[in-house]
Amino acid sequence: MIALWQDLKYGLRMLAKNRGFTAIALVTLAVGIGANTIMFTMSDLLLRPPTKVKNREQLAFCAIQDALFPWFAYSAYLTVRDSGLAFSALMAQGDDARPITLVHRDSVRQVRATYVSANYFSSLGVSLAQGRGFLPEEERVGGGPVMVLGHRIWQRLGADPNIVGQFLSANGVRCQVVGVAPEGFTGVTFIGPDLWLPLGSYLPVAELARGSTRRANAGPDRDYPGLCVVGRLKPGLGMSMAQGQLQALVPRFKLEYARQWRANSSLALRPPGRFMIDADPANERLGTTIFSLVLMAVSAIILFIACLNLANMLIVQGASRHREIAIRMAIGGGRWRIIRQLLIESGLLALLGGILGFLLAFWGTSILRAWIAAAHDPELRTMQPGLNLRVLWATLGFCLIATLLFGLRPALKLSKRDLASEMKDTGGSALGPLRRRRGGLSVAGQIALAVVLVLGATLLTRSAIYSARPDPRFPLEDKLVVQVDPLSAGYDRIRSIQACEALADHLAALPDVKALGTSPRLFFGGRDVMSIYEVAPGTEEGGTRKLIARWAATPDVGRDYFTALEIPLLQGRLFNRLDHVPDAERVTIIDETLARRLRPDGNALGCLIEWGFSTEYSDPYRVVGIVANVPGIADREVHAQMYKPTRPDQLSPYFYLYARDMESAEALVQRISQEIHQVDPHVPVLSAATLADRRRDDASVWMASFGARLALAAGVAALFLAALGIYAIKGYMVASRTSEIGIRKALGATQANIIGMVLREGLVLTIVGLSVGLLLGLGVARVSASLLYGVSPLDPVSVVVTAALLTGASLLASYIPARRAAKVDPMEALRHE
């Protein structure tokens, strides 16, 4: 024990003595371990099952396969629940893609809600942080509107400890808060909503408040959202057994829900998805696995570069300690003692490096968290990476691996060396050409690996810059998009439409506004899932239908949409007031892409087209105008667009303001709430931003820049480590060849000669590493070309930048030792002989 303590003390002293070595090794370890911890945190975020749900593996998702739509009607859910088959508890949840406008005191925000059955929290085995879950009567239509807040939104609202019992306005409906979910609870899936409402609140909050009218003849199921049903399997019951039991219900469903269930429809059980409750985890896993594989590969490369550095440095350090070890063994130090001594030293190093790495990772993840928190997309914002115990274990694992990898081997090797020859060896050029070549090879390897990461980083950065840079043909800075929510002011549909009209009139008359357009949904390019067909004129329903385009969007647009967004008209006319009146002829304006597909000869005006999805088709529309293509906000690709005029009963709460110039656009953003408040103080403004800002906030643009930043960080880490490695090797080379350099200077070498010699040394290997890395990197880029936007995977700029960066870094890294070499005093060097 005392011996161990001594070894430890001696190890610390050795580290303190070789300060340069220790510093480089620690930095290497810290960067290697830190980068790995960060990457591990990120992939842990993706692969980690949702927290807080008890025994998630017992949960089964009921999938309706090959039906018209895959959701359960509320009554069907009750049928399964009350059948007592297969499940010990069965809950239902209905998601609504439309956000809810939540007003609490002065704050207005848009949030995502999930509508759930009363047994939701209990069947997931979650107890609330405050208050209670939902009551059975609240699950039914007519139960008072209540809500359970997610922990995050509760904090955003001020973390009021007395929130339970208070009333908040959801889409203008007064809802009482009955509970707050525990921190980290996101429901079955990993990305959770901001708040939960009982199924009974769906009708008032999601439908009636938005101006839908309740159709009397539609049946009670219409009052509930389409449901995803998840059950907890009875103890001891396997997934397939449970699925077998449930088949008893299928004939009944086919009878009762004839419209939805087809002859070949079936009921199946599978684990619920991680991101989307109804996604097949197998498919989901593929996506996340690829993503984590990329992350893992990146961190493996960084770890590998770090290990190469350390291995080299240990060889270097070992070389200078041969004599010490030989003497230790000669005076009776056992082999095990020596191995232990060396292992303790590398273990100490790894531990210190691990601590530094963990700090680095801590710092890195807090930056990541800040980046993610700044994202506009609420779903992205819920992905908060955190250092947890698992990550901590992983870090310790990396330390252990590092210790073994770079400590054990040299320890074994050094302790085995032939004593006699060691003692005789009086220094000089102890480093044989062989070992030097191995150092050179590992430098080449490091450079190659660093090139791959740096090239990937530059490519991703270039692509992120490209996708973030607005299209010069469509200036976005002078256009505003403003969203108001008259429904949550408590207005009914008619009044809301009137309010929007009044607001639009007022805003359009502002001196800074050149034009004002409206639309029911935010739309500025992009793709959707619609298919566009041409119908031969005169044919009846079911006549000849020719597919023209897939993945098209069919936006409804209100007044002056095209003028406000500066989308030029190429042929025909724009919509006029008559197109928006009831029972007007169905007309459409299409974009150039669609026009060309429709009539390559350029004469698409007057054609009849329809949009269709799945097996449903719209009425035919006559083409009256052709406008220019609009690039999407997010991806810059052009997708076919079929614009339709809004119907008179359609609410258009999105205003597009074409401002006189950029300055007035900025000013308008500041002023818009006031202006709207003047006209109607009750209507909340949900958002007001220039299109340029909207674009920047777009999830995919954000993802691109996030990915680029991540890649950049990895590239910088790799570059730094590789440079450090080169520095260490060259530094060692210079140190071990002091006498040789002295001789050369005595023979007449100038400083320039010596610097040139050190720089040239391994130049070939550097070039080899660079070329191999570039080839490898370009190969990787080609394979993953789908990640790149607007940049060819063989982008010459990126190649040049990468080569220049690597060359610069390795030159700098060898220049410092070269300078040192040039300063060698020949007399000093020769005296050591």
Added chain:
Amino acid sequence: MITLKNVEKCYKTKAGFTYVLRQINLQIAEGEFITIMGPSAAGKSTLLNIVGMLDHDWEGEYTLAGQAVHTLKPKQRQALNRQYVGFVFQAFNLLDSLTVYENLDVPLSYRNVKTSQRAAIVCDTLDRFGIVGKKDLYPSQLSGGQQQLVAIARAVVANPKLILADEPTGNLHSTQGREIMKLFKKLNEEGATIIQVTHNEEYAAYGRRIIQLKDGWMDGEITPDQLPGKAR
């Protein structure tokens, strides 16, 4: 060719200044063969380094072939070194990672000799020293005497006018030593000025003048006949 006037050298140590050379006054004509002798730590190597312009940190006046070295900048001194001086060391100091041929090539490469000429000069020198057969061997594959032969060949390959040899025979067997001394004699007869340091009286006798150093002071100058061994 060489004039030293009041050359002094001191090291700053913890104990203060230690002089290792005091008031060295020396004149060496072109074509002379000089031996420096003296006990260990007398300052022989130090003197040789000053003459060879590896050492820049000394006081006094030193003229080499009409150039006042003490007024030159380090760079110019280095240029002068390249132009005039060839060094032979006690420990041979061959470059281990280079072959015999490459070792001979190194000084030429530092003197901007054209590659084509270099090959000719190196081959010529190998021939002159009778080591053509060894040209592709590494120093570790040679005997001590052969290594010193190569070291001398390397010292003279650039045709220096001044050869400085610091105990060139110190690590050699006596027959090998004698061979080396004969070689020096031949080089001297061919016109090179030679300054050698040695402890061996037999080899010292090859020099025309023997300069004795002691504790940094010049302790007199004798001719070979005055060597104690000869007197006996």
